[in-house]
Amino acid sequence: MRLLLGFGAIAMALFGQAAQPLPYSHKTHLAQGLECNSCHSNPDPGDHMTFPAAAKCMACHATVAKDRPAIQKLAEYAKSKEPIPWVRVYSVAAAVYWSHRSHLESGLKCEDCHGPVAEMDVITKVKDVTTMQGCVECHRQKHAETGCEFCHEGK
Ligand code: HEC
Ligand code: HEC
Ligand code: HEC
Ligand code: HEC
Ligand code: HEC
Numbered sequence: 497m498r499l500l501l502g503f504g505a506i507a508m509a510l511f512g513q514a515a516q517p518l519p520y521s522h523k524t525h526l527a528q529g530l531e532c533n534s535c536h537s538n539p540d541p542g543d544h545m546t547f548p549a550a551a552k553c554m555a556c557h558a559t560v561a562k563d564r565p566a567i568q569k570l571a572e573y574a575k576s577k578e579p580i581p582w583v584r585v586y587s588v589a590a591a592v593y594w595s596h597r598s599h600l601e602s603g604l605k606c607e608d609c610h611g612p613v614a615e616m617d618v619i620t621k622v623k624d625v626t627t628m629q630g631c632v633e634c635h636r637q638k639h640a641e642t643g644c645e646f647c648h649e650g651k
Contacts, residue, residue: 516618517581518566518573526614532606542597547582550574585619586610588626592647602640 535548550573588594611622624630
């Protein structure tokens, strides 16, 4: 048992939410008319989505709300060129075969797995899509494969 828990770990334990380094809200930003893929691209081979560089945020925040403490912190990240250390909300065990692109190509939408992101101030897991049970349940519903070798062993 660890005696010293960071604030993030405590928030995670109490609320099931990650305490992020900046109070970024999808709700606020999607109301600006931004599309998911303007911040989350899916580069080859398509397994992962990316997170936006702080420089991209500064396209607006060089002027928008620039006197607020959170935006000053954002400007420091942009200046340092270090990636913002976002706390991950979803993650799949490394040994399991997973690809965003093949799921998107099958016609699934972001919201099918991540819930109504455009209404969220803080991203929370609303559906189990990262455990074996969560994966297999949807595969059954959609008549996708459920054979063990489909998700394990490098196919
Ligand atoms: C202006 C940029 C921006 C737009 C537009 C945007 N996002 Fe994000 N997204 C972020 C940032 C920054 C994070 C990391 C902070 C967080 O988790 O809230 C993130 C995190 C996420 C995560 C959590 C990933 C993880 O495992 O930690 C999901 C899921 C997500 N976004 C989905 C979406 C969807 C779906 C849309 C469109 C409806 C969208 N995002 C639009 C910037 C954006
Ligand atoms: C299209 C322009 C635009 C982009 C791009 C953008 N933002 Fe924003 N952001 C806004 C607007 C507008 C607000 C609301 C400002 C207000 O409350 O008056 C805002 C508010 C915020 C706030 C809350 C500030 C506060 O303390 O009230 C944070 C934090 C933030 N943005 C972070 C980000 C991050 C991180 C990114 C990049 C992933 C980003 N923004 C990209 C327009 C943008
Ligand atoms: C079939 C379910 C599913 C769909 C559809 C889906 N995601 Fe994900 N998403 C996941 C899972 C599972 C993870 C964890 C992946 C990992 O750990 O490698 C994840 C992780 C992420 C991450 C964190 C970075 C990464 O790739 O690990 C972002 C950002 C994200 N998703 C955004 C999106 C956006 C935007 C869309 C729509 C364009 C989308 N997702 C569609 C299930 C899904
Ligand atoms: C919301 C529904 C849904 C969830 C959740 C989901 N899948 Fe899928 N998965 C599908 C569908 C639909 C297909 C496409 C089947 C086809 O095209 O025949 C698919 C295809 C796949 C494929 C084959 C495509 C490829 O990449 O080669 C793999 C592997 C896979 N899923 C693994 C996973 C894993 C691992 C998880 C959990 C981390 C998961 N899936 C979660 C619906 C889902
Ligand atoms: C649709 C994808 C998918 C299929 C099909 C699948 N698994 Fe998994 N499996 C996973 C994921 C994702 C994990 C990681 C779970 C976690 O980290 O919580 C996992 C984890 C495991 C583990 C590690 C122990 C655990 O529970 O974390 C074993 C053992 C396992 N699977 C066996 C099997 C067997 C046997 C089959 C066939 C009957 C199978 N899996 C079919 C996705 C799948």
